[in-house]
Amino acid sequence: MTTNKPNITFGQQPLTIQDINQLAQRNATASLNCDPQFKARIEQGADFIKTLLREDGVIYGVTTGYGDSVTTQVPLANVPELPLHLTRFHGCGLGNIFNAQQTRAILATRLASLCQGYSGVSWQLLEQLNRLLEHDILPRIPEEGSVGASGDLTPLSYVAAALIGERDVMFDGAIKPAQEVFQDLGIEPIRLQPKEGLAVMNGTAVMTALACLAYSRAEYLIQLCSRITSLCSIALQGNSAHFDDILFSVKPHPGQNQVAAWIRDDLNHHKHPRNSERLQDRYSIRCAPHIIGALNDAMPWFKQVIETELNSANDNPIIDGEGQHVLHGGHFYGGHIAMVMDTMKTGVANLADLMDRQMALLMDNKFNHGLPNNLSAATEDRKPLNHGFKAVQIGISAWTAEALKVTMPASVFSRSTECHNQDKVSMGTIAARDCLRILELTEQVAAASLMAASQAVQLRIRQDQLQESSLSENVLQTLQEVFERFELVSEDRPLENELRQFVALIQDQHWSTY
Numbered sequence: 042m043t044t045n046k047p048n049i050t051f052g053q054q055p056l057t058i059q060d061i062n063q064l065a066q067r068n069a070t071a072s073l074n075c076d077p078q079f080k081a082r083i084e085q086g087a088d089f090i091k092t093l094l095r096e097d098g099v100i101y102g103v104t105t106g107y108g109d110s111v112t113t114q115v116p117l118a119n120v121p122e123l124p125l126h127l128t129r130f131h132g133c134g135l136g137n138i139f140n141a142q143q144t145r146a147i148l149a150t151r152l153a154s155l156c157q158g159y160s161g162v163s164w165q166l167l168e169q170l171n172r173l174l175e176h177d178i179l180p181r182i183p184e185e186g187s188v189g190a191s192g193d194l195t196p197l198s199y200v201a202a203a204l205i206g207e208r209d210v211m212f213d214g215a216i217k218p219a220q221e222v223f224q225d226l227g228i229e230p231i232r233l234q235p236k237e238g239l240a241v242m243n244g245t246a247v248m249t250a251l252a253c254l255a256y257s258r259a260e261y262l263i264q265l266c267s268r269i270t271s272l273c274s275i276a277l278q279g280n281s282a283h284f285d286d287i288l289f290s291v292k293p294h295p296g297q298n299q300v301a302a303w304i305r306d307d308l309n310h311h312k313h314p315r316n317s318e319r320l321q322d323r324y325s326i327r328c329a330p331h332i333i334g335a336l337n338d339a340m341p342w343f344k345q346v347i348e349t350e351l352n353s354a355n356d357n358p359i360i361d362g363e364g365q366h367v368l369h370g371g372h373f374y375g376g377h378i379a380m381v382m383d384t385m386k387t388g389v390a391n392l393a394d395l396m397d398r399q400m401a402l403l404m405d406n407k408f409n410h411g412l413p414n415n416l417s418a419a420t421e422d423r424k425p426l427n428h429g430f431k432a433v434q435i436g437i438s439a440w441t442a443e444a445l446k447v448t449m450p451a452s453v454f455s456r457s458t459e460c461h462n463q464d465k466v467s468m469g470t471i472a473a474r475d476c477l478r479i480l481e482l483t484e485q486v487a488a489a490s491l492m493a494a495s496q497a498v499q500l501r502i503r504q505d506q507l508q509e510s511s512l513s514e515n516v517l518q519t520l521q522e523v524f525e526r527f528e529l530v531s532e533d534r535p536l537e538n539e540l541r542q543f544v545a546l547i548q549d550q551h552w553s554t555y
Contacts, residue, residue, distance in 0.1 A: 049064060050072050050073070056149075058351070062254065073167055086159065108462045146251070154355055160359075197242040197246060207219060245373065249378055251382075252350075259389055268552075269490050273490075278410050281310040376467045386448055400489070411504070448479065526539070526543075
């Protein structure tokens, strides 16, 4: 079967956040680098472990128990069974199940790490992981149960189990036993080699995969929030000089100034400068570049950290097949991803808070410079009955409050566990899950805000207080896109379905931005 989708080759060059997102969305195919030198380097690590076993070497997690049980020696005759026990006793995850996109990202992220060639795995294991991606066989992975060191052990045990044909997978829209799916597709379950259970499970793949997905969503929200700010400034008859390029030249944070430039262009500042009745607009308009820009300026750091983790060997022990070293350390520790996720979620929640304040101005006729109360588009004789966006604004406040509540940094809640062997842990996966929840809540705020701000601009046009000819092409395009799917709220109606549609379109990055 031919496909026009781009192919992403593991083991050929460093992967990017975009690569993981494309694979997660099934917009790209995955393959392994078939160069003989690459394959030989992978097998070199697995062969080295076999040599050590023949020479009766001591290797953590291969000839010893796991974690605090490192002092327990495993007889050589029982070594082949040890990885099977590791996958099984970690099968205790709870909570919701990761969705299809998240699971594909997890598989791709784990494969990226193992392809670094320092995990002592066989070529056969890499092929089996790639096979899951190729056929979209998705292990059913519970979200909860990882403390982010010693890696994402419990959630990744569901990946390891799927490779050997155990537990359930999502395939072709249904939950099925992995063994049944393998039989139907003619796939042979693999037998995990001595280090392979640990190699699959003892790493940061879950938190890093979620971080890749979070990054893309945050990047888009930065742009969408900037566009919503432009709509709000227009609707509130704001002062476009607040975004002037000379003004921003004296405080040269590049991310902040990019946001100011986007809004300035949206407002046609140099062609149609707008003035406000107030010399200075309220902070939620005037300071929007500083608020959105703080997150925008952090994005390059987020990207660098996430992609470094993505392209790292992050299990334990590290197997240097070429130099013939077994190096025991702590590369499974998710501190970098935890720090990024805790920081990102605070920045994203600030976007929700900003839009919440902007909506409060738009709804209240004490502050919205002559717009109808609650932005109702009802005719004069119907105004006493209609309440416009009143309840939606309450919803915005609720979603924002929840987002702000979840910003408590997960990384500072380390708990000593596993007989005090794992006595300082990262909580990186909890931080990543928190970040995704805040993104979802902020996307809900953005969906409602986009509707309301577009209605507000349209009401100004109806009042003959705004000429369409003064609007920039970008703003006109957004208004056109919105009103293709949304009618002005003239008579009160339930807006849930429209809000859900707008949230889905935001998550698909449908609305045009910059």
